[in-house]
Structure formats: C-alpha cells, structure tokens
Amino acid sequence: TEELLRKSEKLKMAGQLAAGIAHEIRNPLTSLKGFSKLQRHATGEQADRYYQIMETEFTRIEMILDELLVLAKPNAACYKVWDVKLLAGEVAELLSSQAILNNVIIQMETGPDPCLVNCDKNQLKQVFMNVIKNAIEAMPGGGLLMVTTTVLREHVLVKVTDSGAGIPMEKMARLGEPFYTTKEKGTGLGLMVSLKIIEEHHGRMEFDSSPGRGTTVSIRLPAYQEETAFQQPS
Ligand code: ADP
Numbered sequence: 001t002e003e004l005l006r007k008s009e010k011l012k013m014a015g016q017l018a019a020g021i022a023h024e025i026r027n028p029l030t031s032l033k034g035f036s037k038l039q040r041h042a043t044g045e046q047a048d049r050y051y052q053i054m055e056t057e058f059t060r061i062e063m064i065l066d067e068l069l070v071l072a073k074p075n076a077a078c079y080k081v082w083d084v085k086l087l088a089g090e091v092a093e094l095l096s097s098q099a100i101l102n103n104v105i106i107q108m109e110t111g112p113d114p115c116l117v118n119c120d121k122n123q124l125k126q127v128f129m130n131v132i133k134n135a136i137e138a139m140p141g142g143g144l145l146m147v148t149t150t151v152l153r154e155h156v157l158v159k160v161t162d163s164g165a166g167i168p169m170e171k172m173a174r175l176g177e178p179f180y181t182t183k184e185k186g187t188g189l190g191l192m193v194s195l196k197i198i199e200e201h202h203g204r205m206e207f208d209s210s211p212g213r214g215t216t217v218s219i220r221l222p223a224y225q226e227e228t229a230f231q232q233p234s
C-alpha cells in the first residue's frame with residue numbers, strides 16, 4: 001500500500017504522464033490514418049471491415065480521454081454527504097448486465113447502518129465502477145463477486161472481492177502505474193485514476209490477492225462525523 005501511495009505521488013510528474021498519453025493516443029491515430037486511406041479504395045465487405053476497425057480505434061481514444069478527464073479537472077469536485085452503501089449499490093446495478101453476460105454473480109453485503117462519507121458522488125462511483133469492472137474482468141470463466149460495506153468508528157470500508165485470476169506478487173507494485181494493463185483492450189488508467197480520487201478523499205486503497213484464488217480491493221474512507229456542537233447541553 002505504501003508502495004501504491006508513493007506511486008500515486010509520482011504521478012504528479014507531468015512529463016511521464018504526458019509521454020504516456022501521447023503514446024497511447026498516437027497508436028490508434030496511426031491506425032485511423034492508415035485505415036482511412038485504405039477506406040478510399042475499398043468497397044463492400046472490406047469497406048465495412050475498415051469502418052469497424054476505425055470505430056474501435058475512435059472508441060479507444062474516447063475511453064482514454066474520458067478516464068483522464070478526472071485528472072484534468074480536480075477542482076470541479078463537488079463534495080456532499082452521501083451514503084457510500086447506496087453509491088456502491090447503484091454501480092453494482094449498473095454493471096449487473098455485464099456481470100450476467102460473464103456468469104458473474106454479484107453479492108452485496110451491507111449492514112443496516114448508513115455509511116456516510118463527505119465525497120464527490122460521481123468520482124466515488126467512478127472508483128467503484130473501475131474496481132468492480134476489474135473484478136468482473138478477472139473472472140473470464142465466471143465466479144463470485146462480493147461487495148461489502150461496513151462502518152468502523154472513523155472509517156467506512158468498502159471491499160470488493162473476486163474469485164478470479166489474482167495478481168502475481170511481482171505485478172502488485174505496478175498497479176496504478178499509468179497505462180499498466182495486462183488486458184488486450186485495457187487502458188491501464190482505471191486504477192491510477194481511482195487511486196488519485198481516493199487520495200483526494202483522504203482515503204486508502206489496498207490490494208490483497210492470492211494468485212489463482214482471487215483478489216480483494218479494500219477502500220477505506222473517512223466517515224462523515226456529524227456536528228456535535230448542537231447537542232451539547234447549555
Ligand atoms: P485496465 O483494467 O484497463 O487494465 P486498471 O488500471 O483498471 O486498467 O488495472 C490495471 C491492471 O491491474 C489490470 O490490467 C490487471 O492486470 C490488474 N488488476 C486490477 N484489478 C484486478 C483484479 N481484481 N484481479 C486481477 N487483476 C487485476
């Protein structure tokens with residue numbers, strides 16, 4: 001975890017990130033340029049195929065830019081008190097069709113207490129989205145995905161556990177590095193952006209994994225402390 005936090009500090013080095021972005025966007029652009037040229041002389045099925053490839057590449061650029069937008073606009077954050085239990089539930093529901101298609105069962109385990117956190121709702125939802133998506137993607141043959149929320153005295157804890165491939169020891173340190181991905185269609189930006197968001201919320205994110213058995217991502221956020229000033233006897 002210390003490793004991850006230090007890593008996210010390093011991200012402030014704009015040069016590294018800029019180089020990565022330039023590289024990641026140049027690849028699909030090069031491909032787009034090539035196929036748009038071929039496209040001019042193509043007809044029928046071949047033309048369709050070229051269009052398809054171009055569409056994939058446009059989508060890729062779009063995905064990269066969408067994920068980077070959070071980093072670009074840190075000041076646009078809007079903090080309010082929300083129940084993280086509900087936010088995680090909304091995201092789990094949004095991803096339920098993707099889960100079903102992948103034979104993944106999502107199980108929510110939440111206690112009766114609200115898990116109040118002063119947070120930017122959309123940013124936290126994006127974190128849950130990234131982490132739950134990763135969990136689904138770690139189980140290509142299906143499996144169980146558990147989302148649990150608990151309130152500890154000063155913290156709210158959200159855990160996302162999958163029964164997937166796991167993360168080999170030597171790869172742990174690379175999590176959250178910009179553009180680090182092991183997926184063919186990955187951007188390698190999800191965890192970097194998530195770590196950044198959690199850090200800005202004064203929280204922590206930890207990874208616990210046993211290769212071949214699964215992974216647990218724990219997100220700890222400071223619980224909202226209600227004002228006690230009014231309750232003091234006069
Ligand atoms: P992406 O999902 O686009 O690859 P992320 O930043 O979300 O990028 O994740 C980076 C990498 O971390 C993934 O490619 C994968 O190798 C690893 N990873 C993240 N979450 C999990 C998980 N739950 N199980 C196994 N590997 C994971």
Ligand code: MG
Pocket residue numbers: 130133134190191
């Ligand atoms: Mg991801």
